Amino acid sequence: MTSPRRFEQDVPALLAELYLAGIPDYRDDLVRQVAGTRQRPAWTFPGRWLPMELTTARVPTTRLPMRQLGVLALIAILVAALFAAYIGTHQQKLPPPFGVARNGSMLYGSGGDIYRLDPTTGVSTAIVTGPETDQVPMYSRDGTRFAFFRQTGTGPTIYQLVVANSDGTGQRVVSTDPVTFDYSINWSADGRSIILDDTHGRVTRLDTVGNAPPQKVTYAGVRDIIALRPPDEGVLLYQTVTADGWTLQLVDADGTHVRPVFPSGGTSMRDDDYSGYEWSPDGSKIAFRLHPDASGDFRIYIANADGTGVRRLTKETGTECECDYFWSPDGTQIAFNRWRFDPTTGDWHARPVGIVSVDDGIVRDIGPQPTDEGAEFAFSPDGETMTWLPRRSPDAIGTTKDQPLLLNVTDGSSRTISVGVDSPPDWQRLAQ
Amino acid sequence: MDQRGLVERARQGEHDAFADLLDVRLARLDAAARLILRDGELARDAVQETMIRAWRDLPGLRDPDRFDAWLQRLLANACLDLVRRRKRRVIEVELTPIDAPSAVDIASGLADRQLLDQALAGLAPGHRAVVALHYLLGMPLPEVAASLGIPIGTAKSRLHYALAAMRISVTAEPDTAPATVAGGLA
Numbered sequence: 295m296t297s298p299r300r301f302e303q304d305v306p307a308l309l310a311e312l313y314l315a316g317i318p319d320y321r322d323d324l325v326r327q328v329a330g331t332r333q334r335p336a337w338t339f340p341g342r343w344l345p346m347e348l349t350t351a352r353v354p355t356t357r358l359p360m361r362q363l364g365v366l367a368l369i370a371i372l373v374a375a376l377f378a379a380y381i382g383t384h385q386q387k388l389p390p391p392f393g394v395a396r397n398g399s400m401l402y403g404s405g406g407d408i409y410r411l412d413p414t415t416g417v418s419t420a421i422v423t424g425p426e427t428d429q430v431p432m433y434s435r436d437g438t439r440f441a442f443f444r445q446t447g448t449g450p451t452i453y454q455l456v457v458a459n460s461d462g463t464g465q466r467v468v469s470t471d472p473v474t475f476d477y478s479i480n481w482s483a484d485g486r487s488i489i490l491d492d493t494h495g496r497v498t499r500l501d502t503v504g505n506a507p508p509q510k511v512t513y514a515g516v517r518d519i520i521a522l523r524p525p526d527e528g529v530l531l532y533q534t535v536t537a538d539g540w541t542l543q544l545v546d547a548d549g550t551h552v553r554p555v556f557p558s559g560g561t562s563m564r565d566d567d568y569s570g571y572e573w574s575p576d577g578s579k580i581a582f583r584l585h586p587d588a589s590g591d592f593r594i595y596i597a598n599a600d601g602t603g604v605r606r607l608t609k610e611t612g613t614e615c616e617c618d619y620f621w622s623p624d625g626t627q628i629a630f631n632r633w634r635f636d637p638t639t640g641d642w643h644a645r646p647v648g649i650v651s652v653d654d655g656i657v658r659d660i661g662p663q664p665t666d667e668g669a670e671f672a673f674s675p676d677g678e679t680m681t682w683l684p685r686r687s688p689d690a691i692g693t694t695k696d697q698p699l700l701l702n703v704t705d706g707s708s709r710t711i712s713v714g715v716d717s718p719p720d721w722q723r724l725a726q
Numbered sequence: 727m728d729q730r731g732l733v734e735r736a737r738q739g740e741h742d743a744f745a746d747l748l749d750v751r752l753a754r755l756d757a758a759a760r761l762i763l764r765d766g767e768l769a770r771d772a773v774q775e776t777m778i779r780a781w782r783d784l785p786g787l788r789d790p791d792r793f794d795a796w797l798q799r800l801l802a803n804a805c806l807d808l809v810r811r812r813k814r815r816v817i818e819v820e821l822t823p824i825d826a827p828s829a830v831d832i833a834s835g836l837a838d839r840q841l842l843d844q845a846l847a848g849l850a851p852g853h854r855a856v857v858a859l860h861y862l863l864g865m866p867l868p869e870v871a872a873s874l875g876i877p878i879g880t881a882k883s884r885l886h887y888a889l890a891a892m893r894i895s896v897t898a899e900p901d902t903a904p905a906t907v908a909g910g911l912a
Binding site: 301302305306308309310311312313314315316317318320321324325327328329331332333474592615617618631632633642644666667668 | 739741744745748749752753754756757758760761770773774777778781782783784785803807839842843857858861862864876877878879880882883884886887889892893
């Protein structure tokens with residue numbers, strides 16, 4: 295009998311014998327294909343942050359008739375003011391981009407179409423249909439529009455990002471390059487753009503209203519851009535390498551006032567020690583996952599937005615992985631997935647979703663036992679309900695349908711929404 | 727020339743440098759893709775997609791030392807994207823008939839490899855991706871988790887499950903009959 299340890303040591307060699315078969319016979323074809331493919335121009339990947347004043351500095355031009363232009367501008371301002379006053383009295387009130395809001399409809403993808411669901415009545419209506427495969431809808435922060443992935447069928451990793459009005463009309467493709475499911479996609483606070491993070495540290499701002507070209511967002515010395523701070527996106531959290539090792543830092547959006555999240559001389563970590571960063575809805579705190587002692591223990595930590603007050607949030611013992619943080623809209627609680635390590639079997643076991651109080655660090659369970667992959671969950675805009683869905687492996691997206699649960703955050707009671715979804719539903723925010 | 731230099735030259739658009747980078751990696755990437763997809767043609771598609779995308783986006787790679795990790799991540803995503811796009815189907819894999827070994831020994835060669843292959847066929851593509859990245863491509867587990875967009879706990883759990891399945895297969899009584907096994911694409 296071979297010991298598990300010995301077996302594990304033998305696996306790489308066994309796999310190499312099984313699958314390594316020399317240089318594949320398509321090598322020359324591949325080299326020819328590459329030779330016929332154009333590289334993306336280097337300017338589309340600027341490696342340094344250029345302050346906007348530099349990139350948008352005006353070039354002196356011919357002197358303009360300023361007096362005439364001034365009169366025209368005054369007239370335009372008057373007309374705009376009158377128009378705004380008219381619109382202001384007739385326009386629907388919108389919710390704030392972050393924080394507590396009223397619950398609206400839910401969007402979900404199923405069978406390649408997008409549906410809108412009334413969570414109160416359970417009535418569901420298809421709003422994006424057609425031959426394309428459309429998936430993973432995401433409402434804008436004001437709930438007036440949504441974005442979704444559209445499979446174009448031109449290659450194995452080719453998806454477009456499409457934006458539509460909340461009723462599915464007015465669809466327009468906003469991505470200029472292919473996107474994939476592993477991209478992180480966030481609506482900006484004002485809803486005028488989508489922040490696209492390709493998870494390789496490249497962040498692009500896509501215009502969802504006008505026709506401005508994609509704007510790359512990069513900063514000097516920043517390896518991995520993590521998250522822009524709500525509500526104004528004026529501060530960036532990022533990961534970088536210093537003389538002491540990997541660390542988290544903050545920088546103002548104009549590229550100034552760099553400061554560490556951990557105080558100088560504090561803990562420095564390896565590349566993989568930090569992850570899972572989430573700003574609180576009001577931007578006053580950051581939650582992040584820390585792997586403090588290389589033991590396999592991954593815990594929630596929080597810090598103030600200025601980098602002070604770093605502390606571990608939960609008080610649970612044992613070896614656990616606390617992952618996938620979701621702040622409640624009022625910023626008082628964080629929900630998360632968790633797995634516990636069993637030292638006797640060497641296995642990790644998923645546990646029910648935990649909700650931790652930011653004030654006292656006390657954790658309580660909510661929802662049923664998830665799959666080995668954990669759960670997909672999200673607070674409703676009013677913070678009183680949570681959507682819950684068993685998480686499926688990435689290869690099962692679009693092939694497995696689940697019925698979401700609505701969990702009462704206060705007492706944990708649940709009810710099932712009787713629709714089959716192939717990705718987690720997304721909740722619309724409405725003004726209170 | 728060292729790898730960093732080759733990556734820098736390829737980033738400047740030198741095809742020869744990219745071909746050099748490709749030559750020393752192609753066999754292992756192809757092996758990883760075949761392990762994940764269990765289909766030679768699909769593996770070829772995934773590797774082609776990976777290398778063309780790598781060439782196209784190489785000017786955006788900021789740290790040349792991260793080239794391998796970046797390439798392996800592209801491969802894993804190309805494989806899993808292919809899986810997502812295909813309806814479930816059964817792939818017939820012909821295996822060579824063998825004589826039963828006299829004793830179960832992990833290092834005993836063909837029999838164990840065949841059983842190992844059967845065990846891998848029974849795993850989900852997502853589990854095989856963890857095995858391929860970690861054991862065939864030598865990627866550290868936290869990086870595997872990041873590459874596949876899954877928590878580290880899930881990566882560990884998948885690896886543990888896959889190892890258990892492989893270990894059971896090679897320590898169980900081997901089947902001496904010629905084998906045809908079904909591999910699945912979820």
